[in-house]
Amino acid sequence: MKFNGYYLDMKSWERIPEEHVKTYVKICEYAGKDFYRRIAKRIAEDIGKNPKREIKLLDIGTAHGMLLYEISRLVEGTYIGIDCTLEFSKYFKKYTKDKARFVAADAYRLPFKENYFDYIVSTGVLHGLRCPDFFFEEIYRVLRYGGKALVVDPTPLKMEVSEAKKILDENELRIFMTYREQNLKFSGSEIPSTFEKEDIEAVLKNFEKNINFSVKKEDCVLTIFIEKHSATQCKGSRNKKDAKELIKEFIEVPEYRKRIEKIIAE
Secondary structure, eight states: OOOOOOOSSGGGTTSOOGGGHHHHHHHHHHHSHHHHHHHHHHHHHHHOSSOSSOEEEEEETOTTOHHHHHHHTTSOEEEEEEESOGGGHHHHHHHHTTSSEEEEOBTTBOSSOTTOEEEEEEESOGGGOSOHHHHHHHHHHHEEEEEEEEEEESOOOOOOHHHHHHHOOHHHHHHHHHHHHHHHHHHSSSSOOOOOHHHHHHHHGGGTTTEEEEEEEETTEEEEEEEEOTTOOOOOOOOHHHHHHHHHHHOOOHHHHHHHHHHHHO
16 A cells, blocks of 8 residues: 655654644634535535434544534534644634533544444544554444444645735744645645545455445545444454554654553553
């Protein structure tokens, strides 16, 4: 499988660096609201008007929580957002208006029991993952029988430089321009490159006896829909030895390494 994502600093792989959070939040507030509303509408349609019970919904890589707020306006339920960048928790309460809960967690090891969530959503996360198979394995594990998941990647945040100058300070503009130039260089677009459609289909075929899925890629954005079969048993589990080797190879931040190693050892 070809990894198409990249990071400005390899020590910040698979997460937005703490010092970039404020810039990212400003850009999302300016350029992302229509996107979040479209995704929320799609999720509301998937869930339906009269669900049999109160929905439990998880947002993986929730960041500021803007998407969860838009979903909460359309569907009643319990909402949880996870992110491994703790700095986002400072913004989460503001943008969700206390309608959701922030949990500091890793997408490779979700701190929830099996078959727990009715719906799982993730936007703008997949392209940065080195191990998308672990990511989908965890989605499968915590998704209820009959539950649904929607993964959209990358988040199509597009903003002209002239617009960025109006809302960002000098340092934030520098961060914005660095990401923008990297995206243009590697993907020919303002948004990051992500995996190929065939790569994700190959991963999901590992679960095809227990799920229905569709994968589309339009305008450089992947849209992945998963529906877990009812009355099936969660088959297969992560190879802990492999996971530990991946930690040694990829995780460079000591504090993060220790936390994940502790989780894997449990």
